[in-house]
Amino acid sequence: MINRLVLENFKHRPVRTLLTALAIGIQVTLILTLVGLSFGMLNDIAKRTEGTGADLVVLPPDASIIGFSQTMAEGIVSKVRELPHVALATGILMQPIGGINYITGIHLNEFTQMSGGFEYLAGGPFQQPDDMIVDEVYARGAKIHVGDTVNLGKPWHVCGIVVPGKLSRTFAELKTVQERYSATGQISRIYVKADNPANIPAIQSELQQKLPTYGVYRMEELVSLMSVNNVPMLRQFTDVIIGVGLVIGFLVVFLSLYTAVLERTREIGILKALGAGPGYILDILMRETILLSVFGTITGILMSYGVRALLSAFVPSFTMEIVYSWWPFAAILAAIGSLIGAIYPGLKAARQDAIEALSYD
Amino acid sequence: MIEIRDLKKTYHVGDVDVHALRGVNLSVERGEFLCVAGPSGSGKSTLFHILGGLTPPTSGEIRIEGRDLLKMTDAERTNLRKTTVGFVFQKYNLLPTLTAQENIDIARDIAGRRQADPHFSEVLSLLGIAGRLRHKPRALSGGEQQRVAIARAIVNRPALLLADEPTGNLDSENSRIVLDLLRRLNHEFHQTILMITHDPEAAAYGDRIVRMKDGRIY
Ligand SMILES: Nc1ncnc2c1ncn2[C@@H]1O[C@H](COP(=O)(O)OP(=O)(O)O)[C@@H](O)[C@H]1O
Numbered sequence: 338m339i340n341r342l343v344l345e346n347f348k349h350r351p352v353r354t355l356l357t358a359l360a361i362g363i364q365v366t367l368i369l370t371l372v373g374l375s376f377g378m379l380n381d382i383a384k385r386t387e388g389t390g391a392d393l394v395v396l397p398p399d400a401s402i403i404g405f406s407q408t409m410a411e412g413i414v415s416k417v418r419e420l421p422h423v424a425l426a427t428g429i430l431m432q433p434i435g436g437i438n439y440i441t442g443i444h445l446n447e448f449t450q451m452s453g454g455f456e457y458l459a460g461g462p463f464q465q466p467d468d469m470i471v472d473e474v475y476a477r478g479a480k481i482h483v484g485d486t487v488n489l490g491k492p493w494h495v496c497g498i499v500v501p502g503k504l505s506r507t508f509a510e511l512k513t514v515q516e517r518y519s520a521t522g523q524i525s526r527i528y529v530k531a532d533n534p535a536n537i538p539a540i541q542s543e544l545q546q547k548l549p550t551y552g553v554y555r556m557e558e559l560v561s562l563m564s565v566n567n568v569p570m571l572r573q574f575t576d577v578i579i580g581v582g583l584v585i586g587f588l589v590v591f592l593s594l595y596t597a598v599l600e601r602t603r604e605i606g607i608l609k610a611l612g613a614g615p616g617y618i619l620d621i622l623m624r625e626t627i628l629l630s631v632f633g634t635i636t637g638i639l640m641s642y643g644v645r646a647l648l649s650a651f652v653p654s655f656t657m658e659i660v661y662s663w664w665p666f667a668a669i670l671a672a673i674g675s676l677i678g679a680i681y682p683g684l685k686a687a688r689q690d691a692i693e694a695l696s697y698d
Numbered sequence: 699m700i701e702i703r704d705l706k707k708t709y710h711v712g713d714v715d716v717h718a719l720r721g722v723n724l725s726v727e728r729g730e731f732l733c734v735a736g737p738s739g740s741g742k743s744t745l746f747h748i749l750g751g752l753t754p755p756t757s758g759e760i761r762i763e764g765r766d767l768l769k770m771t772d773a774e775r776t777n778l779r780k781t782t783v784g785f786v787f788q789k790y791n792l793l794p795t796l797t798a799q800e801n802i803d804i805a806r807d808i809a810g811r812r813q814a815d816p817h818f819s820e821v822l823s824l825l826g827i828a829g830r831l832r833h834k835p836r837a838l839s840g841g842e843q844q845r846v847a848i849a850r851a852i853v854n855r856p857a858l859l860l861a862d863e864p865t866g867n868l869d870s871e872n873s874r875i876v877l878d879l880l881r882r883l884n885h886e887f888h889q890t891i892l893m894i895t896h897d898p899e900a901a902a903y904g905d906r907i908v909r910m911k912d913g914r915i916y
Pocket residue numbers: 692693709710711716717718736737738739740741742743744745
């Protein structure tokens with residue numbers, strides 16, 4: 338019977354009900370989008386790192402797992418190459434070009450040997466020093482074709498478009514990148530391939546001895562470290578968004594229920610005259626709140642699919658995943674924010690004087 | 699069944715004390731149909747609100763079926779409304795979002811009863827609203843709404859039915875129907891009824907009339 342009353346209350350004010358659910362949905366989408374982007378981007382970076390075909394990675398001292406602000410001398414590559422059991426070693430330079438994108442300087446031959454080579458959708462390998470290869474995702478996002486000139490601080494001439502999945506989305510000759518961005522002789526990573534997988538641990542300990550301050554990771558180690566908790570600020574940023582979401586949920590439900598309680602002063606008085614105690618009145622409002630947060634969560638989940646579709650259509654380099662494991666958490670957050678928002682209106686309704694309410698017009 | 703001695707009620711409105719009841723004495727027998735008359739502001743509604751457990755008395759003695767209302771806690775007064783009294787108001791006070799049937803059902807739900815007792819269907823046929831139960835209040839005439847309100851007030855078989863100017867908003871035709879109903883409830887089901895009314899014709903439906911003035915009964 339209470340459920341009937343709750344439903345009728347919703348139907349009585351459909352716009353308020355929908356807007357409240359929508360606002361709670363935005364809270365949920367906000368969280369799911371951020372989490373989906375964190376997971377999606379990190380997984381994407383991890384997959385592309387694996388796409389290099391390397392067995393080991395050497396990072397400069399103090400470099401973070403996914404950051405590229407630290408560099409090391411290119412000369413180290415030849416020392417690495419001389420170690421026993423090392424089949425291939427190649428250095429690359431990741432140069433930030435705004436947003437989440439980097440132009441990656443590579444030795445095309447070495448990189449081809451290690452990764453198995455690019456699969457060209459259009460155009461072909463570098464011909465001129467200022468040639469650039471981009472992957473299909475980048476090309477689609479920036480609406481680039483072979484033959485175009487792209488300005489990334491410096492003009493680059495697009496010579497080829499390749500299938501994504503190999504380290505970066507934009508490539509140029511290492512030497513040109515070093516010269517153009519004043520990093521002569523500098524590289525950000527060394528990728529190493531063993532002559533036989535069985536020798537990987539031996540190479541790792543050898544490298545660790547020779548380069549004690551450097552980061553030396555096996556590929557699966559590096560990939561497993563690419564999680565939200567290991568990315569500086571991302572964890573905190575997620576917490577902030579969760580906090581903002583809670584406040585939104587709280588405010589929206591507070592206002593919505595507060596106006597509902599004011600509007601239903603007389604009805605609450607009637608229920609009290611019929612013998613409803615504070616518990617009965619609270620029960621009605623709590624059910625409304627829980628139902629609103631359930632509607633809101635469902636709306637939010639649906640909207641997160643919408644956000645993903647929009648991103649992949651307009652900003653394809655932002656890879657967003659639908660992270661199912663966060664749905665219950667987002668639902669609980671929506672419920673908590675809403676229930677906190679319901680406390681004050683609920684108490685106001687429960688305490689309301691029946692006689693005053695009945696004489697209220 | 700009702701014993702009231704020197705009952706006083708004072709409302710505090712800001713710094714001002716409003717003496718709504720200044721010493722009421724009254725006893726009502728089980729099965730009685732008592733009418734309460736008197737000018738506006740004389741304390742009639744206040745007396746009903748106290749009898750119905752909507753507000754606590756200030757001092758004096760007041761018992762319904764032996765239960766002392768002066769000592770009741772909020773929860774006990776809630777329970778009194780649930781089980782012992784039913785209200786009918788001048789403005790019907792049906793819940794606008796529910797149908798007539800649901801308005802009756804919710805009173806039963808609040809009282810924690812699951813299903814209608816067989817006696818109640820007799821009462822419903824007496825009230826003549828059986829065909830109107832699926833409608834919402836705004837689709838009902840005033841007279842129909844008041845009959846639904848009466849059904850709702852007695853669905854839990856309260857010992858006492860309190861009607862505060864139940865015909866105040868009705869035309870004479872509908873007033874007569876409602877008053878007839880109250881009289882039949884009283885005669886055929888021995889429902890104890892207290893009714894406030896300004897109208898001498900309406901007051902004649904009761905077994906007895908008491909008059910209030912300045913917070914006292916004369
Ligand atoms: N909730 C209240 N707060 C303050 N004063 C009230 C309240 N209810 C009634 N009164 C006052 O008590 C007096 C009696 O009112 P009431 O019982 O409604 O009289 P009646 O029903 O006979 O017209 C009036 O002076 C009224 O203003």
